[in-house]
Amino acid sequence: QVQLQESGPGLVKSSETLSLTCTVSNGSIGSYYWNWVRQPPGKGLEWIGFVYYTGTTVYNPSLKSRVTISVDRSKNQFSLRLTSLTAADTAVYFCARERVTKGFDTWGQGAQVTVSS
C-alpha cells in the first residue's frame, strides 16, 4: 500500500525558510490531492494546503502569503516551502493523501520542526 515519508531539517532559524519534502512510495502521485497539515505542540490540526498532481494548488488563507506547495512527478514527491518563520511555526508537519471529499486516507509519520531564535 502507498506510504508517505516526510524529510527535511528539524531545526530552522527564525525569519528563515522551511523546506520539507514528502516522498510517495508503493504508489503513483497521479490522480490524488497531496496535502500538508501541521500540529503545534499540545494543540490541534491545521490544514496548510494541497497540490494536485497536475500542479494546481490551494492554500489556507492564513498562511497563503508564506506558503508554496509543489509537486515533482518524476520523483514521486511533493514539497512544502514556508517563509519568514517564527516560533509560532514550531510544529509537527504531516503530509497526507486526499481522495476528493473522502478525507485524508494516508499520512506520513510526521516531521518535527522547531523554529529557534
Place this chain on the structure above:
Amino acid sequence: DIQLTQSPSFLSASVGDRVTITCRTSQVINNYLAWYQQQPRKAPKLVIYAASTLQSGVPSRFSGSGSGTEFTLTISGLQPEDFATYYCQQLNIYPWTFGQGTKVEIK
C-alpha cells in the same frame, strides 16, 4: 472559514462503554465530514468519511451519522486501543478545517 466545534473536549470512559462525540459546523457542509483518530505521537488515522462511511479496515464498532451542521461519531463497545484523541474535519469549502479535538481517556 467554517468553524467546527466538538463536544465534549474531554471524556472519561470505561472499556465496553458506548461513547458519542458531536461535531457542529458553522455552515452546512453537505456531509463532507471526516473523523480521525490520533494516538499520542502518531499521525491521525481516517476512521469515517462522508459523514457515515467507514474507512476500510476500521472496526465496525465505529459509526458516523448526521447531516446539515451536526454530526456524531459513536464507538459502540470501547476497546483499549480506542483511547485517543478524535478530530472532525470538513471538506466542503476551502480552507479545510478541523475541530479542536476530543480526548477519550480511560476512567
